Amino acid sequence: MILLRHAATAGNLARRYIGATDEPLCDTGHAAVRELAARIHFVPQRLYVSPLRRCVETARVVFPGAPIVELDGLREANFGAFEGRSYEELRDMPEYQRWLDSGGEIPPPGGDTVGEVRAQVLDAWETIRANCHSCQRIALVVHGGTIMTLMQAHLQGGLFDWQVSNCGGFIVHAADNAWTLIGGV
Numbered sequence: 487m488i489l490l491r492h493a494a495t496a497g498n499l500a501r502r503y504i505g506a507t508d509e510p511l512c513d514t515g516h517a518a519v520r521e522l523a524a525r526i527h528f529v530p531q532r533l534y535v536s537p538l539r540r541c542v543e544t545a546r547v548v549f550p551g552a553p554i555v556e557l558d559g560l561r562e563a564n565f566g567a568f569e570g571r572s573y574e575e576l577r578d579m580p581e582y583q584r585w586l587d588s589g590g591e592i593p594p595p596g597g598d599t600v601g602e603v604r605a606q607v608l609d610a611w612e613t614i615r616a617n618c619h620s621c622q623r624i625a626l627v628v629h630g631g632t633i634m635t636l637m638q639a640h641l642q643g644g645l646f647d648w649q650v651s652n653c654g655g656f657i658v659h660a661a662d663n664a665w666t667l668i669g670g671v
Contacts, residue, residue: 487624488528489633490548490655490671492540493519498652502572505597505631506564510539515652519547522653526671530625532618534610536560536632544653545627552625559610562629563590566597589645600645607635615663624660640665 493515497504511519526548533549535541537556545554568576568585576582585592590600618624626632630650637648637656640663650656655671 487626487658487660488526488530488655488671489626489628489636489658490544491630491633491650491652492536492538492544492627493522493547494652495540497570500572502570503565503568505562505569505629507569508538508540511543515540515544516547518653519544522671523548523550528623528625531621531623532614533625533627534560534614535627536562536629538562538629541627541629545625548627549625557610557613559606559613560626560628560632561606562631563598563600563603564596565594567595568597603631604635604639607632608639611636611639637665641667 493511495504495509495515496512497507497509499512499514528549530549530552532555533545533552534555534557535545537558538561542554542556545552568582581595585594593599593602614624633650633655634645634648637643638645640660657668657671659666659668
């Protein structure tokens with residue numbers, strides 16, 4: 487199975503929180519995903535994506551012609567009042583510091599907690615497992631937080647041990663919910 491993070495958006499390049507924001511890929515992201523597509527020679531039996539544009543656009547380029555199954559549970563966290571803003575814009579806000587200090591356990595105003603995202607992502611994973619019990623080649627084109635959540639849940643390490651850059655990801659062998667890391671994308 488391949489877990490792939492979407493290509494870059496303008497918000498990614500500006501280092502903004504864009505979890506629930508539905509941004510398209512930027513020119514830099516389009517160039518990077520075309521380069522990635524030239525290197526990946528994997529034809530998935532099932533292709534699951536977050537319904538946000540950046541994931542769908544990435545999936546269409548990397549896996550052309552593969553039928554896309556959009557799963558709402560694969561969405562990135564909603565950063566609420568922090569959406570569209572950068573660390574520099576938020577760093578002096580007490581609510582932001584409380585959120586950082588809690589490791590995401592306290593939600594940003596109007597946003598999701600780490601626990602809520604974890605439950606949503608793992609529920610989506612159970613849907614994938616139920617629909618792909620005989621699949622050998624699965625691809626997920628999702629968000630960094632989604633990948634981090636899945637990797638932490640199935641392999642050792644902390645959530646932030648599994649950070650990936652745009653167009654990055656992991657190749658894993660997943661059998662009966664036991665995961666083995668094969669390598670990076």
